[in-house]
Amino acid sequence: xxxxxxxxxxxxxxxxxxxxxxxxxxxxxxxxxxxxxxxxxxxxxxxxxxxxxxxxxxxxxxxxxxxxxxxxxxxxxxxxxxxxxxxxxxxxxxxxxxxxxxxxxxxxxxxxxxxxxxxxxxxxxxxxxxxxxxxxxxxxxxxxxxxxxxxxxxxxxxxxxxxxxxxxxxxxxxxxxxxxxxxxxxxxxxxxxxxxxxxxxxxxxxxxxxxxxxxxxxxxxxxxxxxxxxxxxxxxxxxxxxxxxxxxxxxxxxxxxxxxxxxxxxxxxxxxxxxxxxxxxxxxxxxxxxxxxxxxxxxxxxxxxxxxxxxxxxxxxxxxxxxxxxxxxxxxxxxxxxxxxxxxxxxxxxxxxxxxxxxxxxxxxxxxxxxxxxxxx
Amino acid sequence: xxxxxxxxxxxxxxxxxxxxxxxxxxxxxxxxxxxxxxxxxxxxxxxxxxxxxxxxxxxxxxxxxxxxxxxxxxxxxxxxxxxxxxxxxxxxxxxxxxxxxxxxxxxxxxxxxxxxxxxxxxxxxxxxxxxxxxxxxxxxxxxxxxxxxxxxxxxxxxxxxxxxxxxxxxxxxxxxxxxxxxxxxxxxxxxxxxxxxxxxxxxxxxxxxxxxxxxxxxxxxxxxxxxxxxxxxxxxxxxxxxxxxxxxxxxxxxxxxxxxxxxxxxxxxxxxxxxxxx
Numbered sequence: 001x002x003x004x005x006x007x008x009x010x011x012x013x014x015x016x017x018x019x020x021x022x023x024x025x026x027x028x029x030x031x032x033x034x035x036x037x038x039x040x041x042x043x044x045x046x047x048x049x050x051x052x053x054x055x056x057x058x059x060x061x062x063x064x065x066x067x068x069x070x071x072x073x074x075x076x077x078x079x080x081x082x083x084x085x086x087x088x089x090x091x092x093x094x095x096x097x098x099x100x101x102x103x104x105x106x107x108x109x110x111x112x113x114x115x116x117x118x119x120x121x122x123x124x125x126x127x128x129x130x131x132x133x134x135x136x137x138x139x140x141x142x143x144x145x146x147x148x149x150x151x152x153x154x155x156x157x158x159x160x161x162x163x164x165x166x167x168x169x170x171x172x173x174x175x176x177x178x179x180x181x182x183x184x185x186x187x188x189x190x191x192x193x194x195x196x197x198x199x200x201x202x203x204x205x206x207x208x209x210x211x212x213x214x215x216x217x218x219x220x221x222x223x224x225x226x227x228x229x230x231x232x233x234x235x236x237x238x239x240x241x242x243x244x245x246x247x248x249x250x251x252x253x254x255x256x257x258x259x260x261x262x263x264x265x266x267x268x269x270x271x272x273x274x275x276x277x278x279x280x281x282x283x284x285x286x287x288x289x290x291x292x293x294x295x296x297x298x299x300x301x302x303x304x305x306x307x308x309x310x311x312x313x314x315x316x317x318x319x320x321x322x323x324x325x326x327x328x329x330x331x332x333x334x335x336x337x338x339x340x341x342x343x344x345x346x347x348x349x350x351x352x353x354x355x356x357x358x359x360x361x362x363x364x365x366x367x368x369x370x371x372x373x374x375x376x377x
Numbered sequence: 378x379x380x381x382x383x384x385x386x387x388x389x390x391x392x393x394x395x396x397x398x399x400x401x402x403x404x405x406x407x408x409x410x411x412x413x414x415x416x417x418x419x420x421x422x423x424x425x426x427x428x429x430x431x432x433x434x435x436x437x438x439x440x441x442x443x444x445x446x447x448x449x450x451x452x453x454x455x456x457x458x459x460x461x462x463x464x465x466x467x468x469x470x471x472x473x474x475x476x477x478x479x480x481x482x483x484x485x486x487x488x489x490x491x492x493x494x495x496x497x498x499x500x501x502x503x504x505x506x507x508x509x510x511x512x513x514x515x516x517x518x519x520x521x522x523x524x525x526x527x528x529x530x531x532x533x534x535x536x537x538x539x540x541x542x543x544x545x546x547x548x549x550x551x552x553x554x555x556x557x558x559x560x561x562x563x564x565x566x567x568x569x570x571x572x573x574x575x576x577x578x579x580x581x582x583x584x585x586x587x588x589x590x591x592x593x594x595x596x597x598x599x600x601x602x603x604x605x606x607x608x609x610x611x612x613x614x615x616x617x618x619x620x621x622x623x624x625x626x627x628x629x630x631x632x633x634x635x636x637x638x639x640x641x642x643x644x645x646x647x648x649x650x651x652x653x654x655x
Contacts, residue, residue: 116511116514119511120511120514120515123518124517124518124521126469206525206528206529296530296532297529297530349489352488352489352490353489353490353493358521358522358525358526359525360529361529361530362529362530362531363486363526363529363530363531364529365486365488365489366488366489
């Protein structure tokens, strides 16, 4: 048996931020929200968000750097939440805001969950226990439409950990495609490839979950059909709406599990010299090698993926992903990022230990990941 | 003589750290099983009829009700971490439609993350670190990692062992209930066969076909479960527990317990009490 659950309430529409937030706050029982954001404090988007909240609602805010979550930031959020006497969390923005909102909601009232997250070795979180209500409002497609079940956290000892599991899902998500109009082509390209990789990896992973397979393939079809328009044209609302829908599919299917591309990306993105790479930016460099490695384990599924993406009949999937990366102007190799060969063994070991590696279709050890990284360098 | 260094009971099942130098008889149980090498010479686990090494880098997984036995290869004892995973927990970890309570493969490669879990758990158990609240999470993570790995494709083992059992015959179901209600009584398996409406040979054949093990192995598993329950949860004397389960002497109960569960009953009880302080 495979456990199949779809839990989160999703409201998806243009301008659902303005139309839906009040009713969603009521439904979640939030009267004093704690708002986490990673957008510019004076930005138009944030102003739009604050304007959409009910008049007179007391709001406590925290601005996060657009970077991997840290233990220090989580503890600051806990303190501010307490000081503001808040009763629920809203994450507004990109990965940092959405992920911190979900993590804070899970660990604020539940000290044992917090200890496990900050010091434990286990990374699968199943039980929502005493979690607070949390609403996510994504402004990018790069964060699984706000309802991923996977979070990266850098602990106090600087060791990063990947947390995964249904306990990390939000109570509700507002998917408003009009919020994505600020995203530039570079950020969109990383988001597009992340959506595609989510759909591909969930479809290929070891779990048996037919609804998730269907959702993943449909996400792949939608994203493939609009990806150029979504990247190039900020004003193409239809394309961006389709992409957000595809990101939603990728995230819903994500309960099935991910695979080696994410295991490597999680380990790698933080290590890139000159600051963390945005999630997805290095997928195009990694995907061909991981797909090549997994090829013997996937049966006929590459052909189905190629058909869904409307690739030519003769197309080879690893090569197709390399070409796609080129089309999206994403880095196709890792060395231009300044990554040194000496850093590879550590990244490979982290990829092996990453929970997403557990559902990769083919068993992959640190040595396998090192080979893939060397090929991608 | 095999000895227990420590035993932990929890919602996931049981975790035992054993010094093993004696072979065991072929047996089966309703829990899923994972056996890891911690220290000492390599040994092996025979599952169905194939041997799997218990050695640095290699571990064995046994699905519920899969007949198996432990076999030492040297005189020196092997320190092994042995997990008995409850079927309920197994169901949570399971990811396949064809079989809920099955590992994909019996051979587990003890990768670096798996080894890290094994050694952490073994250290906590040996040192009785009372403030380590993470050990249960760690056991669950270890089980999930091994379970998932057993369903991943590898160049060495591409075939999966998972198989769906047929729907159980009502007479077999009745016999299972009778066996459960008569653990320790004088009723023989012939009596149970008759009560279930089957001849003895037909009963054996049908039982094996549907449950996957013989009625004798199944009865032994029930007696082990009952014995472990009484040793852990009651203050009854070991001799009395043996009598309750139908053994004529403490010596024969001990022999049975060692052959099916590694260590002597008194040793098992002592180790569980020690580990309760965790």
